[in-house]
Amino acid sequence: MGERVQSILANKGSAIWSVAPEATVFEALKLLSEKDVGALVVISEGKLAGVFSERDYARKVALRGKSSRDVRVGEIMSRSVITVTPGHSIEECMRLVTEHHIRHLPVLDGEQLVGVVSIGDLVNAIISSQAETIQHLSNYIAGDYPK
Numbered sequence: 001m002g003e004r005v006q007s008i009l010a011n012k013g014s015a016i017w018s019v020a021p022e023a024t025v026f027e028a029l030k031l032l033s034e035k036d037v038g039a040l041v042v043i044s045e046g047k048l049a050g051v052f053s054e055r056d057y058a059r060k061v062a063l064r065g066k067s068s069r070d071v072r073v074g075e076i077m078s079r080s081v082i083t084v085t086p087g088h089s090i091e092e093c094m095r096l097v098t099e100h101h102i103r104h105l106p107v108l109d110g111e112q113l114v115g116v117v118s119i120g121d122l123v124n125a126i127i128s129s130q131a132e133t134i135q136h137l138s139n140y141i142a143g144d145y146p147k
């Protein structure tokens with residue numbers, strides 16, 4: 001069946017860093033830096049409205065010669081957001097980030113935002129799972145496997 005998003009959230013916690021669409025890009029960039037994350041969910045009227053990422057800033061503000069103090073997050077955020085549920089498998093999430101060229105997946109339980117998983121979270125989960133499998137196989141080969 002494989003590991004699920006809920007196990008990633010259980011391990012990393014479900015802290016959600018968010019910003020309002022009315023916030024300036026400068027304010028959002030400060031929060032990205034303070035929290036050491038690459039993206040923020042954009043919340044409007046209690047609901048997920050989009051995602052703001054470093055990529056949005058680089059492509060839609062910096063490269064266009066705009067000022068981060070003048071542009072609002074809502075003007076440049078990614079509105080077409082791919083989301084997952086706590087029950088999605090790690091493999092399904094990796095397929096989504098690869099196909100859509102994205103790095104962050106908001107996690108919704110119904111309409112409730114319960115967390116965000118990044119491509120780094122997914123890769124770490126895969127590496128951890130593979131290390132565990134290798135350890136089990138090594139124990140089996142060495143005859144140390146529990147009976």
